[in-house]
Amino acid sequence: MQLSCFSPNEIRTAYGLNPILNAGFTGTGQTIVIIDSFGSPDPFKDLQQFDADYGLPDPPSFKVLHPLGTVKLDQNNSDQVGWEQETNLDVQWAHALAPGANIVLLTSPVSETQGVQGLPEFLKLEQYALDHHLGKIFSQSWGATEETLFMPAGKKVLSDFDNFYREATRQHVTLLASAGDSGSANPDVNGNNYTFPTVGFPADSPWVTSIGGTTLNADVSGNYQSETVWNEGAGNATGGGYSQYYREPAYQKRYLPSSLYSQSHGYRGVPDVAFNGDPVTSVPVYLGFMPQPGYFMFGGTSAGAPQWAGLIADANQMAGHPLGFLNDALYKIGSNPLLYSQAFHDITTGDNKQGNVSGYSAMVGWDAVTGWGTPKTDFLIPLLAQPSK
Template identity: 45%
Template sequence: MRLSKLRGACILLLLSFMLLSCEYPVSTTGTSNSGQGDTSATGKNRFTNVSTTCPKPLERISSCLTPYSMRQVYGIQSLIDQGFTGKGQTIIDIVSFGSPTLKADMDVFDKAFGLPPVNLKVIAPLNIPEKDPHGDKDGWGDETTLDVQIIHAMAPEAKIVVLVSPVAETEGTFGLPEFRALEQYVMDHNLGSIVSQSWGASELTLKDSAGQQELQQWDTLLQKGTTKMGITYFNSSGDQGATDYADDNKKMGNVPATSFAASSPWVTAVGGTTVNRKAGNTAGANEQAWSGSGGGFSLFFKIPDFQQGLSASIQQQLQGRRGVPDVSGDADPYSGLAFYRKGNWNMAGGTSASAPLWAAIMALANQAAGHPLGFINPTLYKLAASDQYDHLFNDVILGNNTNQGARVRGYPAIKGWDPVTGLGTPKADKLVPALVKAMKTS
C-alpha cells in the first residue's frame, strides 16, 4: 500500500495479473445553470456503449465495473437516456498538484467506453512555492485522474474544472489554508455550484489552537457557500473505517474518529459500499458496507438540524454530535470502476470514488432543476424520513467499518441511517426528480 495523505481513493493495480493496492485522495465540484434534458436524437440513447466487460487487463475480474454497469447500478443510465447528461453544468475538482497526463489518459478512457471528449479545464491560481513533504505528487495524479474519470463517466456532458494547489494536503492544518483559498476562488469567480472533495484531515490532528482556528474559517466559508452561493459540497468520509490517523506520520488512532471536511455540517459526507453482482448482470446488484468506509461522530461539530429527526436509538449514538456520513456509494476497489492512467488499466475505489459519483449525480439534478439546488442535506434527510425512503435509496444493512489493524470497533450498517453508509446509496432515477420537486416546493 502506498501511503500518502491521499486517503480518499484506493486503486487496485493489475500488472501482469498481480494485484497490489494503493491509496490516494480526490476532490470534485459541479455546477448547474441550465437546461432541461435533451430527448432528441442528439440526446436520448447517444451514449450507447452498454458493455459490462472491462478492458482486457481487467476482463477476468467479474466485479469490475464499466461506466455503463455503474450507471445501471445506481439508476443513472435511465436519467441519461432521458437526456440528463450534466449538460450546461460545471463540476470542480479541488486537488493538490493535478496530473500532467490527465488529458492523454482521458482520451484513452473516453475512446474505450464510447464517451464524448471530456470538457476539461485545469486552473492553478495560487502563485506560491510547491510543497510536497511526503512525496505524494504522483499519488495526487492518480487521484485527480480517478475523480475526473468517474465524474465524466456518470455525467458525460458536464464541464469539469480541476482546481490545483501547489501544496500537498497532509494531516493537521498543512495544505488546508491553500485549499481554503481555492474554495474562495470558486466563489469569487463563480466557477460552479458543485464541489466534491476527496481529501480529509483527521479530527485527531486538529485539536490544537491552530486547527481550531482553521476549522472556524472553513465553517464560515462553507456556510456562505451553501446558504449564499448555492453550492453543494461533497466530501469523502475517509478510508480508515471508524478511526483515522493520529498524527502526520500516519500512526493510526486507537479511538473512534472522523475527518474534516466530511464532518462539516455544510458538507454532504459520502461513505463507501461494496457492490456485489453476478458477472455481466447489473440488475442483480446489491451492496454491503465497505469496511474502510469512514464514519462516526464529530469531535467538534454539533448535531445539525437535519439529523435531529433521526430515531431515538440513533440520537443515543449521536449524543448531540454531527454524524458521518450522510450518504454512500461504491468505494471498494475490488468492485470499482475501470480506471486508466499512464498506460495501465486499474480498478479504483475508496470514498474518493464515491464522492465524485455523487457530484456527478448532482450535476444531473441541477440540470433537471434548471438551476443550482445548493444545500441538499435537509431535503435528503426529509425524503429519507418519508414513506418514499425505500423507493429513493438503497438501504445498506450488511457489514461494518471496524478497523481491525487499529483495534477500533466500528459501527454496523443497519436499517435507515448509520455511521457507516449514512442514508444509503442513491436510486438516482427516482431520487433526482424527488429531490428537485421537494426543493422546489420547500
C-alpha cells in the same frame, strides 16, 4: 471475494442512472469543480482516452487552473504520484456520471496530509472558485482526521472553512466530501492511529454532504444485486461515526430517531449517503503517466464524492437551477418510509470496526457507516430536482 471492476455503464446500470441520461439529463450547462493537490501530468489527454474506450463524449469544457502556482511533478515521488492518480480518478468518474457537464480542476502546489498542512491552500482554491463563479458543485476527495485539527491553528482552519461553507451554501453551491478510507481508526499527524473511533474533516462539516463506501455486488451487466458496508480490515474500510467537534445539525436532530442519541451524544453523524467504494469492486481509471500506461483499478470513498458530484450535475440540469445544500432534502426523503425505499438502497449489513478500535454497524435506515445508503437515481434525481410541496 472475486475481484471485479465496473465500467461506467455498469455503475450507471447498478444505480439506475441510464434512464436519466437517456432522457437528456447529462449535466449539460453545469460545472463540477474538483480540488486536488498537484494534479496530474495531462488529465485531459487521459480523460480523452477513457472516453474513447468507454464510448463517452469529451466534456464540453475542461479547464485546469493553478491560482497558487505549480510544482514540477516527480514520478519518483510516491506522494505526488498518489495525487496524480486521485486527480484522474476524480476527473474521469465525475465525468462518467455527468458526461455533459463542464469540469474545472483546481490544483494546489502543497500536499494535503493530516492536520493543518495543505488545508489553507485548498480553502484558497475553493474561495477562488466561488469568487470567480467557476461552478456550483465542489468535489472534495480528501480529508484530515478531525482530532488533528484540535490545536489553535487547526481550529482556525475549521472556523475559516465553516465561514466559507456558509457563504458557498448561500450561493447555492453543493459541497461533497469523501468520508475516509480507514474505517473508525484514523491516523494522527505522525501516522499512528487513534485508539478510539474518529471521523475526518471536511466530511464531518454540517454544511457538507459526506459520502461513505460500500461493497457493490452486481451481475456482469451491472444489474444491482446487493450491497454491504465496505470493510476489508487492515485499515481499509469506509469512514463513519460521530464528530467530537460539530454538534448535531438541525436536519439530523429533526429526522433521525432519538434512539441514536446513545451513539451520537448530540454530535454530527457521518456519512450522509454512500456509493460503491470497495477496491475489490473497483472502477477503472486510465493513467497515462505510469511507467506502463493503462487502466488501474481504484476504490475508496474518494471515488464516491466525484460520482455523487456527477449525479448532482444531472439533477441540477433537470431542476433548471443549482440544488445547492442537499442534506435537508436527503434527510427529509430518508425519513419518509414511502419515499425512502424508492430513493435509496438501504445498507443493513457490515460495520467499519478496525482492529481494537470499535466502529459502527449498518442498520435499517440511516447509520453511521453508510448514511441513508446508495442512490436509486432514477427515482432520487427527479425527487431532488422537483420535490413535492
